[in-house]
Amino acid sequence: MSLHDDAVLVLKGYESPADPDRGELRQVYLDHLARHPDGMWKACGAGHLTASALVVDPERGRVLLTLHRKLRMWLQMGGHCEPQDASLAAAALREATEESGITGLTLLAGGPVTLDRHPIPAPCHWHLDVQYVALAPSGATEQISDESLDLRWFAYDEVASVADTSVVRLMERARAVLERRR
Numbered sequence: 007m008s009l010h011d012d013a014v015l016v017l018k019g020y021e022s023p024a025d026p027d028r029g030e031l032r033q034v035y036l037d038h039l040a041r042h043p044d045g046m047w048k049a050c051g052a053g054h055l056t057a058s059a060l061v062v063d064p065e066r067g068r069v070l071l072t073l074h075r076k077l078r079m080w081l082q083m084g085g086h087c088e089p090q091d092a093s094l095a096a097a098a099l100r101e102a103t104e105e106s107g108i109t110g111l112t113l114l115a116g117g118p119v120t121l122d123r124h125p126i127p128a129p130c131h132w133h134l135d136v137q138y139v140a141l142a143p144s145g146a147t148e149q150i151s152d153e154s155l156d157l158r159w160f161a162y163d164e165v166a167s168v169a170d171t172s173v174v175r176l177m178e179r180a181r182a183v184l185e186r187r188r
Contacts, residue, residue: 009046009087009089009091009092009093009094009097010039010043010045010046012092012093012094013035013039013046013055013094013136014036014039016093016094016095016117016118016136017032017035017036017039017136018036019117020032020117020118020121031121031123032121034123034134035055035121035123035134035136038052038053038055038134039055045134046087047086047087048086048130050130051129051130051131052130052131052132053126053130053131053132053133053134054086054087054130054132054133054134055087055094055134055135055136056084056085056086056087056133056134056135056136057084057085057087057091057094057095057097057098057101057135057136057138058081058082058083058084058085058098058101058102058135058136058137058138059082059083059084059098059099059101059102059111059113059137059138059139059140060082060083060137060138060139060140060173060176060177060180061082061083061102061106061108061111061140061142062114062139062140062141062142062180062184063141063142063146063159064141064184065144066159067161067162068159068160068161068162069082069159069160069162069165069177069180070083070106070108070142070148070157070158070159070160071157071158071160071165071168071169071173072105072106072151072153072154072156072157073154073155073156073157073158074153074154074155075152075153075154075155078155079169079170080158080160080168080169080173081169081173082137082173082176083101083102083104083105083106083140084098084101084102084105084135084137085101085105085153088100094118094136095113095117095138098113098118098136098137098138098140099111099113099138099140102138102140104151104153105151105153105154105157106140106142106148106149106151106157107147107148107149107150107151107157108142108143108146108147108148108149110142110143110146111140111141111142111143111146112140112141112143113138113139113140113141114138114139114140114141114180114183114184114187116183117138118136118137118138119137119138119139119176119179119180119183120137120175120176120179121134121135121136121137122135122137122172122175122176123135124172137176137179139180139183139184162177162181165177
């Protein structure tokens, strides 16, 4: 199965009762993929899907954010899909592992927790981000990558003071999913 086909299946299966405002956005993603066979790749001028994961340490009630080198914003780990990625989930896990330096991350079962579409500078115009949750193993130690200026753990209640609304929404969705699974 191609990464494009996997993305279509993931998005068709994406339903989140606690995230109802994302239903219309899901259709935007599906329409984009239907119109753009290259819609998974950075080279797609109309925009492309990306995969990200919020690294969570639920035992300590905290999330790991990266101070993005280019954007100079605190964000979740994530980025562009690569040809070797077998699935969106694999892309999100690869990005989270590379950018956090943490081995042994596992994605929260059940697929993505939310979607976020945001404009980016030309030549591409949109990132259509599919957002997952990655659980950090007990005692995880992070290691900064070349893509980051800094990595830092933030308590859940600190995130709103350092990150934008998309990261806050992702964290809130992650917490809601974690709570339902207890």
